[in-house]
Amino acid sequence: MINSRQVLHFVAALAVGGTLVLTQTSRADPAEVDAVYPKAYTLYLDLHQHPELSFSEVQTSAKIAAQLRALGYAVTEHVGGTGVVAILKNGPGKTVMLRTELDALPVEEKTGLPFASRVRAKDPAGRDVAVGHMCGHDLHMSALVATATIMAHSRDSWHGTLMLVGQPAEETLSGAKAMIRDGIFTRWPRPDVLLALHVSNLLPAGQVGVASGIYDSNADSLRLTIFGKGGHGAAPDTTIDPIVIAARTIVALQTIVAREVKPGEFAVVTVGYITAGSKNNVIPDQAELGLSVRTYKTEIRKRIMDAIARITNAEAQAAGATRTPLIEHYESTDAVYNDPALTQRMRAVLEGALGKDHVVTVEPIGASEDFSAFVEQGIPGFYLNLGGADPEKFEQARATGVPLPSNHSPLFAPDVDPALHTAISVEVAELRDLLSANDRG
Ligand SMILES: [Zn+2]
Numbered sequence: 182m183i184n185s186r187q188v189l190h191f192v193a194a195l196a197v198g199g200t201l202v203l204t205q206t207s208r209a210d211p212a213e214v215d216a217v218y219p220k221a222y223t224l225y226l227d228l229h230q231h232p233e234l235s236f237s238e239v240q241t242s243a244k245i246a247a248q249l250r251a252l253g254y255a256v257t258e259h260v261g262g263t264g265v266v267a268i269l270k271n272g273p274g275k276t277v278m279l280r281t282e283l284d285a286l287p288v289e290e291k292t293g294l295p296f297a298s299r300v301r302a303k304d305p306a307g308r309d310v311a312v313g314h315m316c317g318h319d320l321h322m323s324a325l326v327a328t329a330t331i332m333a334h335s336r337d338s339w340h341g342t343l344m345l346v347g348q349p350a351e352e353t354l355s356g357a358k359a360m361i362r363d364g365i366f367t368r369w370p371r372p373d374v375l376l377a378l379h380v381s382n383l384l385p386a387g388q389v390g391v392a393s394g395i396y397d398s399n400a401d402s403l404r405l406t407i408f409g410k411g412g413h414g415a416a417p418d419t420t421i422d423p424i425v426i427a428a429r430t431i432v433a434l435q436t437i438v439a440r441e442v443k444p445g446e447f448a449v450v451t452v453g454y455i456t457a458g459s460k461n462n463v464i465p466d467q468a469e470l471g472l473s474v475r476t477y478k479t480e481i482r483k484r485i486m487d488a489i490a491r492i493t494n495a496e497a498q499a500a501g502a503t504r505t506p507l508i509e510h511y512e513s514t515d516a517v518y519n520d521p522a523l524t525q526r527m528r529a530v531l532e533g534a535l536g537k538d539h540v541v542t543v544e545p546i547g548a549s550e551d552f553s554a555f556v557e558q559g560i561p562g563f564y565l566n567l568g569g570a571d572p573e574k575f576e577q578a579r580a581t582g583v584p585l586p587s588n589h590s591p592l593f594a595p596d597v598d599p600a601l602h603t604a605i606s607v608e609v610a611e612l613r614d615l616l617s618a619n620d621r622g
């Protein structure tokens with residue numbers, strides 16, 4: 182049996198002598214999306230009202246796993262904790278991985294929506310906290326299951342291996358690494374391409390934002406402990422004052438971006454806290470500084486980290502400190518990198534699916550994401566920004582200059598209907614293109 186999709190493939194292949202082109206086939210038929218939408222919305226409401234914290238996504242992952250299993254996917258649960266891996270093999274071809282996050286945040290929802298979360302749970306420290314899907318991961322999960330449905334029901338429109346991943350603990354930037362440690366790229370076929378998206382109020386629903394190359398920032402957290410020699414505030418000659426060393430160090434650290442980083446390159450060095458001393462007439466033994474460093478490029482990041490160590494050690498030495506400062510790099514995330522060739526290809530697919538005016542170029546954002554951990558395994562990735570704002574409210578915000586609530590705000594509430602429709606269309610279009618029947622070579 183041959184159907185309309187196959188005819189289109191055939192026509193497109195004929196038209197270009199069998200080489201790869203963007204065709205009608207990489208689009209999701211609006212009727213296909215409409216057919217799966219009611220179930221996707223029901224899942225969205227369910228997930229939204231039953232949010233779970235990072236690495237506690239037990240019910241969430243069980244729901245996703247059950248739905249994917251019912252569609253015929255080979256599903257494995259408890260990957261890297263509460264993670265889910267679902268595989269659909271459909272003949273020879275590439276392996277493409279589409280990832281969603283599973284977790285919610287310890288944030289009390291204040292949207293006033295009839296389906297707002299009222300869930301409370303114990304956080305890892307044992308505190309009772311409100312829990313809400315205030316980052317929109319419920320929308321990503323619903324889209325992924327709806328996309329899985331369309332792909333399972335249209336196997337004639339693609340070939341290869343579809344790998345769907347429910348990743349735990351994105352909000353603590355640890356779930357991707359946990360899945361890698363648990364063998365996500367060795368127990369299953371290693372993907373050729375990685376895909377993900379994130380809803381936000383940066384764009385109106387119906388639009389998507391594309392950044393080629395760097396998508397967000399590297400984030401590094403450092404703790405510097407400067408050791409002096411304490412004593413009486415009136416006898417500084419008998420001491421080595423760590424507060425003076427800290428003060429000099431802070432000022433010198435501010436010369437890194439100003440004097441050592443090439444003008445125009447993105448870099449931030451912030452000393453977010455300083456802790457030292459307890460009384461005006463006592464010189465303390467030590468001082469502690471907390472730093473946040475943000476960069477886009479690896480070489481700039483390395484240069485800044487080296488400069489921080491050099492300056493911190495040199496200032497201590499200049500003051501005659503006998504003990505070398507302790508520099509602890511206690512938290513870090515790498516920037517998400519969108520493969521330029523893949524981005525160019527996906528941009529054309531998105532324009533085909535949504536229309537040119539619904540695909541916009543966006544600047545890298547300041548936030549961080551552990552999708553980078555998957556990309557760093559040496560696999561090209563494409564991560565896009567999904568418009569989530571009610572288009573009317575988006576225009577109002579632009580006119581008044583009062584920004585819409587950001588992700589993680591208690592008021593964050595994406596315009597679900599258009600955003601979820603768009604997410605499904607985009608994912609199906611990307612997958613059909615990457616797992617294209619024209620791409621057999
Ligand atoms: Zn988040």
Ligand SMILES: [Zn+2]
Pocket residue numbers: 282316317318351379588
């Ligand atoms: Zn998020």
